[in-house]
Amino acid sequence: MAGRTWIRTIVLALLVAAVSLALDMKLADILTDGSLRQLLMLTACNVLVAVSLNVINGMAGQFSIGHAGFIGLGAYTAAVVASQLHVKLGSHAPTLAASFIVVPIALLAAAVVAGAFGFLLGLPSLRLKGDYLAIVTLGFAEIFRLLIATATVGVQDTPAQAWSAVRGPGTFFHALGVSITALGGQNGYAGPGDQGVPLYAGPFWILTIVTLMVVLAWRIKFSGWGRALRALREDEIASAAVGVDPTRYKVTSFVLAAVGAGVAGGLLAMMRDGTPSVQPDTFNFQASFDAITMVILGGSGSVTGAMLGGVFVTLSIKAIEYGQGSSFVQDLRRHAEWLDLNALRMILYSALLIALMILRPEGLLGERELFQKKRGAKAS
Amino acid sequence: MKLIDALMTGLAQGGMIALVALGYTMVFGVLKMINFAHSEVFMMAAYVGLFVIAAVGGTAHPLLAAVGGTVVAMFACSLLGITIERIAYRPIRARTRGSKLARVTPLVTALAVSVLLQNLAQLLFTARYRPYPQLFQNTRPIIFVVAIAMMVFLELVVKKTWFGKAMRALSTNEEAARLMGVRTSRTIAMTFALGSSLAAVGAVLYCLDQSQAYPTMGFKIGTQAFVAAVLGGIGNIPGAMLGGLLIGIIGEMVKLTSYSGGVDVLVFVVLILVLLARPAGLLGTTRVEKV
Numbered sequence: 001m002a003g004r005t006w007i008r009t010i011v012l013a014l015l016v017a018a019v020s021l022a023l024d025m026k027l028a029d030i031l032t033d034g035s036l037r038q039l040l041m042l043t044a045c046n047v048l049v050a051v052s053l054n055v056i057n058g059m060a061g062q063f064s065i066g067h068a069g070f071i072g073l074g075a076y077t078a079a080v081v082a083s084q085l086h087v088k089l090g091s092h093a094p095t096l097a098a099s100f101i102v103v104p105i106a107l108l109a110a111a112v113v114a115g116a117f118g119f120l121l122g123l124p125s126l127r128l129k130g131d132y133l134a135i136v137t138l139g140f141a142e143i144f145r146l147l148i149a150t151a152t153v154g155v156q157d158t159p160a161q162a163w164s165a166v167r168g169p170g171t172f173f174h175a176l177g178v179s180i181t182a183l184g185g186q187n188g189y190a191g192p193g194d195q196g197v198p199l200y201a202g203p204f205w206i207l208t209i210v211t212l213m214v215v216l217a218w219r220i221k222f223s224g225w226g227r228a229l230r231a232l233r234e235d236e237i238a239s240a241a242v243g244v245d246p247t248r249y250k251v252t253s254f255v256l257a258a259v260g261a262g263v264a265g266g267l268l269a270m271m272r273d274g275t276p277s278v279q280p281d282t283f284n285f286q287a288s289f290d291a292i293t294m295v296i297l298g299g300s301g302s303v304t305g306a307m308l309g310g311v312f313v314t315l316s317i318k319a320i321e322y323g324q325g326s327s328f329v330q331d332l333r334r335h336a337e338w339l340d341l342n343a344l345r346m347i348l349y350s351a352l353l354i355a356l357m358i359l360r361p362e363g364l365l366g367e368r369e370l371f372q373k374k375r376g377a378k379a380s
Numbered sequence: 381m382k383l384i385d386a387l388m389t390g391l392a393q394g395g396m397i398a399l400v401a402l403g404y405t406m407v408f409g410v411l412k413m414i415n416f417a418h419s420e421v422f423m424m425a426a427y428v429g430l431f432v433i434a435a436v437g438g439t440a441h442p443l444l445a446a447v448g449g450t451v452v453a454m455f456a457c458s459l460l461g462i463t464i465e466r467i468a469y470r471p472i473r474a475r476t477r478g479s480k481l482a483r484v485t486p487l488v489t490a491l492a493v494s495v496l497l498q499n500l501a502q503l504l505f506t507a508r509y510r511p512y513p514q515l516f517q518n519t520r521p522i523i524f525v526v527a528i529a530m531m532v533f534l535e536l537v538v539k540k541t542w543f544g545k546a547m548r549a550l551s552t553n554e555e556a557a558r559l560m561g562v563r564t565s566r567t568i569a570m571t572f573a574l575g576s577s578l579a580a581v582g583a584v585l586y587c588l589d590q591s592q593a594y595p596t597m598g599f600k601i602g603t604q605a606f607v608a609a610v611l612g613g614i615g616n617i618p619g620a621m622l623g624g625l626l627i628g629i630i631g632e633m634v635k636l637t638s639y640s641g642g643v644d645v646l647v648f649v650v651l652i653l654v655l656l657a658r659p660a661g662l663l664g665t666t667r668v669e670k671v
Binding site: 135343344 | 467472475483487488491502503599603644647648
């Protein structure tokens with residue numbers, strides 16, 4: 001039996017790889033509209049955002065409200081690494097072959113940076129009871145965004161010069177400031193010399209990596225680790241008494257969530273058909289709130305629920321964006337200046353969340369999955 | 381001289397932050413939840429104050445306008461606070477008592493209320509920055525005096541009145557307080573009203589000094605006030621006052637150095653350091669959890 005499941009897993013993995021490889025080459029012919037291709041990949045990335053946030057908010061029962069900060073960290077890291085590699089490779093137009101060098105390295109860097117910051121934030125705040133994680137992640141995400149958007153240290157210097165001049169703490173902070181300023185401030189980062197971030201991640205990378213991470217999240221949920229997280233969420237003292245170390249489990253799952261967000265950010269930054277720059281304002285509080293909405297709507301703790309939430313929220317955001325640009329709404333706005341569809345969407349979402357919390361706090365699916373495994377039914 | 385000047389400004393700023401921090405800490409005391417909507421109550425108060433000041437005639441009658449604006453804002457925000465509690469938090473309290481989602485649900489709700497109010501303000505008042513009229517020449521001493529007066533008033537309410545006693549009882553042990561005849565729902569509603577009206581005073585003072593009102597203004601001051609509450613020991617009323625004053629002074633001191641842009645970062649660093657070194661805050665006490 002065991003051998004059979006192994007074969008099935010390998011066949012499935014090959015199938016996913018083959019399909020996404022085929023899409024990578026042929027998608028431009030199937031979907032001639034670039035914005036539709038973008039929508040498809042954006043949805044996949046947001047599914048990863050939702051699934052990763054679900055690990056900490058749903059499974060571990062902690063509450064992070066600064067997920068956009070980790071997405072942003074990943075996006076900036078991947079954009080910088082990919083741009084540097086792109087120059088090293090000779091600045092040719094991105095090819096699928098070259099992407100096998102660039103994308104893994106850039107995503108690895110994004111994951112490591114996001115994970116490291118996750119560890120730094122999670123350790124002090126998850127050690128405690130209460131909702132400190134919420135406020136710490138909120139503060140972190142905003143400070144990350146504001147630092148990048150407003151940094152103006154030594155605009156003339158290049159980071160390389162500043163770092164080679166480091167002699168002590170003062171010059172160190174100066175070099176750090178110069179590096180952050182080099183990320184482009186409010187206008188966003190568009191590679192060295194503003195040539196644009198190379199967009200290496202086509203459907204192949206996005207689909208395989210998102211699938212891989214979703215499978216990983218699924219495996220976590222139905223593993224001993226997932227059960228330990230669930231036990232912690234239900235009763236921390238009782239699970240600590242039977243040997244589940246609360247801090248260790250909570251911090252590791254928070255780091256995992258941050259890594260997932262970092263990878264999602266990296267994919268977003270390098271997404272083919274996307275914009276070739278990374279803007280700080282993409283990672284504002286509204287982005288974090290959207291991520292929370294995805295998780296809660298679908299059902300806290302449910303992997304497929306988070307995926308559904310991700311698809312729904314992404315589609316509705318894009319629909320609103322489309323509607324906001326349409327001539328009908330533009331006409332309406334000329335008469336009613338206050339009509340801001342996005343603000344209206346946020347009001348509807350938050351009202352929906354409040355109602356959901358009152359009527360069905362566990363979300364639409366609760367902890368159930370759409371396709372419950374036979375073994376999973378026993379486990380949960 | 382520059383140092384003393386900064387200290388005065390810091391005290392005024394700190395007094396105002398403390399007024400907002402008190403709202404966080406009181407609600408945390410009775411409900412054990414972070415009321416994220418508090419910063420949005422602050423923002424709404426700024427708008428109410430602005431409209432009343434404009435209606436009264438603004439610079440023509442500065443004192444009347446300032447007092448009128450503050451009082452109406454306090455009243456409106458008490459109503460807003462009670463409404464938020466009644467519509468969003470009370471049903472959840474009744475439903476999730478003892479359930480496994482008892483921790484996450486109030487947080488999501490509070491966050492959703494906050495986003496709702498912020499976007500409502502965006503629809504109602506547009507995202508435009510609205511300047512406050514310059515009512516007084518020198519607002520700093522006024523802010524400081526009013527803030528201290530409000531804190532003394534609060535201290536009297538908490539220590540000397542029946543309501544204050546009920547509130548303290550509720551924050552120590554809700555079940556026991558209920559059994560001793562404290563009407564918990566009414567006390568919670570009154571706590572929200574009191575906290576919101578303090579935030580309203582803070583908001584009008586803030587705008588008289590920094591003179592702008594906009595829908596996302598609650599975020600910055602809300603974060604600072606929350607850090608102040610944690611620094612002093614969340615749930616602890618004198619702690620919130622101390623924390624607010626400290627944050628205000630630290631902020632002004634930083635502005636004297638060449639890293640003046642780093643205030644927000646520093647506030648956040650303070651939060652992390654407090655969590656690492658003394659999570660109960662300066663004046664807080666740790667309670668051992670018994671099974």
